[in-house]
Amino acid sequence: MTDEQTPTPANPEPLAPREPATAPTADATAAAPPVNGTSDAATPPAPVTTDPAATTETAVPTTPAPTTDAPSTAPDASPASAGAASAGATSADSASADSATASTSGAPLAPKNGIAPVTGEWVRVSPKYLTVDLISTIVWGIIMTVAVGIPWALTQLSGLIALPIVMFVIFLIATILTPRRVRAIAYQLRDDDLVFRRGILFQRFVAVPYGRMQLVDVTRGPLARAVGLSELKLVTAAAASNIDIPGLPAETAEQLRDHLVDLAESRRAGL
């Protein structure tokens, strides 16, 4: 079931500074060129749903294939084209090879047949976050495997070796899937609310009105600090609406926080 989408006029302020088009244009996805006007931000292209590559949705289900890199050919200054690309690219596109340098422009990764309740231009987190996530997953994996392997090491019962092996396999899978997961994290600043998406296998979209934001937090762990990233946490009166945007470049995080605080103040709604 294809997700047909009409791209909406892009948000006036895409706050993530996208990496300058490091386009490995070589990456020539069949998808992109017909779709992008490469052109003006002014006019949102006509319903681009007829992205020829969209049919590729039936193609390789598991390759992440970031079609997303296609629009990197177009100057990143044109949000509309990015929006258009995202429209066609929400379904996996097999025709493209993985690009060597992923950029934050373009659509977040989504499974085929997934839900896409929000159209518009998504801002992805920085690809440098991949490093952070990988390292922390590996470290956790090692710690947990060792911890679970202690009973085996102490007692030398052959059956108990299953535990560390299972733990190792689990973390191995998690590590392999990390690049995909990172590419699926994105947010979007709409007129009245902030929408956040996360996850590929378990997809989740959250919409938080600006007036409901009680607290905006910017935190930086040691790993994140080393690569210049921060994490933005939003708190509302409901504990369940936890929005946690990791992997934002530090500058962007600060700007976004100030922007959100301003918006929250001006739209302050009661509890």
Added chain:
Amino acid sequence: MTDQYDEKHADAVAAATPAEAERVGATASGLADGEWHRLHRATPLLRGGLMFFGILGIVIVNLRELLIDLFIPGPGYQGDTVDYILEEGILPLVLLGVLGILVVTMVFFYISWRMHTFRVTEELVEVRSGVVFRTHRRGRLDRIQGINVQRPLFPRIFGTAKLEVEVAGQDANVALAFLAGRAADELRADILRLASGTREKEAGATGEPARDAEGNILDRRVHELLAPELDPALAAEESVVRVGVGRLIGSTVLSSAMIFLVLVLAGAIVALVITGEPWALLGLIPFLLGFGGFLVNRVVKSLRYSIAATRDGVRIGYGLLSIRNDTLPPGRIHSISVNQELLWRPFDWWTIRVNRASRSSTQTDGGQSNTTVLPVGSREDVFRVLELLLPDLVEADLRTLTEHGLGRGRDEVFTNSPRRARVLRWFSQRRNGFALVDGAVLMRRGAIWRELVIVPMPRMQSVDVRQGPLMRRLRLAAVNVHTVAGPITASIGALDADDAQRFFSELAAASIDSAQSDRTHRWGESAAKVSETPAAVAPGAHAAAAEAGTTSAPAAVTPDAAPVAPAPTPAPASAPTQAPLTPAPEGRRETE
């Protein structure tokens, strides 16, 4: 620093005309005037002082011999202490010692009483307390989530009560314990008036008329002990919902807690029969005692339950020996759940719980936290209570909606789960569904334990939609409406994916609109503003009345209306309201 509330002052105020009452600190109780006041003189005793004496007594009795040997040297005396005292002629000494202890205790109590003060101003309520460790707690009046007045048994005998101002958060309540009973009621009315934003001259009659002040102290105490929990002058009888004792007991007997108890007992008996050892039953006794006590408590503390609509919101009162009443101003209820235990189905009984922003980790004296609004009620009671809790939904629609919501199978008002959801919802697939109306979200869940969840639109914090791999395979998705933490989770799963996405978008848009137009935190203000707009043109007046009719709770449109208006009867013609809580025609409609 003015002295504590005293009866003479109350008499003066009660006898004064309303105009004079305005002069006298502008409040009926005289306590909400921005000055620091002290609490009732017996407070340290009531707050645990009695415990102190009890413990002291026990200690003395048990260590009598030891203490005597310690203080009165000499050969150990084998006889009775009192004989010893009389023989040795040390009676004056002993009496002096006892007196000394009493004096020290009194002094300590007096100091602790003096150091405990409170103040209620236009904007906040503050309490300062503590002798060694001082605390200063402050709550803003326009952020209160509710007020409750509790009268536990022992303080009730003294004629005192505890007033608690509930603020959003965990254990954040500002408690004034203990005040004179009448002062507590009047102070409650004053605080509600201040919190509602009503200006003084519109205040009209106070919420709780003063109980009669004549008669000596014994008469007053007896009157207070025997008085009905809900003063009949406070709320019109037809707007009050009560829970009968028989129904209360029956519902507890048929509840799942009781089923669990019976199962455990049965299991123990089976174990007994099989093994022949009586120890199984013995081990059960503490469990039985505890659990049984819990169930009995649940019944006893819910006696004389009543729910009524007052000018300042919904008033819930209960209790027989220790009584308590809660006032929930409009807009403080964050979500509502109507649910039914399995065994209640033949009787068509339902219970209503709510989510509130203020939570206390200590159970109230009732074993049920302050989130249960209706412990058990018939379907008709449920309709009436929902009308009290959701006054801004048009009355007729609410009843129909609830009918549909409590119903059985597929429904045309609710968007239901498709058939393929049977994989995830074996029994409730037909009942599982949602409905989005002006001002609220409704969700139906469950077939064995039926549930209807209602979230008022302005109280929705955020919304999310999610889909896992299994749901993706079935083209389903789940939507979760976030509200403040509480017993109710407003989420619904196994919806058709397109429906779910549409629901998500509509919710996101609707919540923004209603959040911006919500004015319930100053409900008195909106009512006042409405009543001020001159009813010049008939259509204008009509519109004004219509809008007022749909404002928060039973706000009296005319100041001299009865202090109570049952859930506002909607204006006969159009119910306007895009945003249900827009208070007044123009002017006030601020778009932010």
